[in-house]
Amino acid sequence: MKKRLLADIILLFVAFIWGATFVLVQQAISFLEPFTFNAVRFLFAAFLLLIWFILFNRDQVKKINKKLFISGLFIAACLFSGYALQTMGLLYTTSSKAGFITGLSVVLVPLLGFFILKQKPRAIAVIGSLVAVAGLFLLSFGDSFLLNKGDVLVLGCAIAFAMHIILTGKYTNDFPSMLLTITQITGVAIFSSIGAFIFEDWKVVFNQDIILQKDVLIALFVTAVLATAVAFFAQTKLQQYTTPTRVALIFAMEPVFAAITAYYWADERLSVFAIIGCLLIFMGMIFSELPTHKKKDKTLQNVKSA
Template identity: 45%
Template structure:
């Protein structure tokens, strides 16, 4: 793995994070009309179907054997399970905690990724990356909580979400070299869609109003955009690019999502960022730059 390829991968992952952060506002508007599980079910289902059709039309069957296919389905199912748990616990946790707490605790996945990488992948992050993590967490604290954090019972649920997202990043790094990236992405997105449908039906029931809402042009447009660009292409790119960059870097880059969300709110909702939020953005940016410091990437070159 060369430094140039790793930096290119990190830049593309930052682009994914930009899409997630800048679409936060439009997703919020849709969630005023649809339940989160219904939204996620359709978002991931459409994404999985799009990639499956793409594979059938343009890609040859790349699976080597039935045993290989079984292992691919098993790995994709595990990744999809982690993704579903992350989204589900984040949604449930928001019923019992504040959005600021949820944003901060979800972002703590950036701390869990290097710990899990060391335990599961036997890969210790360089000193610059560890420093970057510390700066990013401090920045996230100020950006999302304005320097004040009051813990409650919902925070433990959101902490499970952070652990699930961290496990997804680490296990993606573990298995991405073993399988076709497109096939692996299709499986995991399908699993998220099916689990969201089952969980949503068991907790919310079948709501006719949701089907009527799905036909509204603004809702349908948002779901299609999120399915294609923020889900299908985003997770396919993550699966591809984690062959080129360490899992620790992915965690730090993804912490930029609340930064992009905050500045989108400034531009389109005229939200004012105070000193704490601006300082938080600065710390996160410093953390990301530290993680990209070349001296910390010597082990990537050969």
């Protein structure tokens, strides 16, 4: 019981870190462009994970093979797409709205799982999805009923993260968790670096006036160390002490933390319609994860958001 409680508390802290990073990233990308920021973030995180692997998991080297790299790159492609769309979306929408829309990935998992893995979604998951979609409509359109480009980009991010959850659930039992994590984090770093090289002025990372900006340094440290390296490691290690449903519910708090931190740190305010939309999305997340008498969906054992 103590291990389970400790696991839940630490995972709740992970959800808080992910929620809080929306504001930090939004501030940082005013100095570093999205691909460049993610390249530095994931390269640093991959470096930290690699050091951890060398120190504590060297016995797993013999398990490295071609299938691991291919599977890891597939997962990395989804994770890269999610973070790229999320970071670009933050250029056009608010942190609080981005946090709630990203949280839709939890709701989208059973729906995408039906089309990709042929897993029939539970009725309660369908109800949760419909409630969340209604909330997304109110949140995205608000009282102006104008579609925000940033909202669309972040919705694409939610779909990509849902795909990441599904593929992680598919491959997680085939490889050691640390190796799979390092492979996908490194893959995201490579994809982001390529994007920065092609589409952005990546040389700004060598500009001390930019890279040493307080907002940039804080955002890179928190996202690379806490929100990526530590968070992935914590999720991998601690899920064995709790249940998939509890983990999904805990991670559903990420958009709530995003809205709270955006309120206090960025002075963001939501309209009445947007607040109702946020509540509906949160209710949809809860509905989609309510336990039933049916066999639990193992895909949700590896839930992930920003």
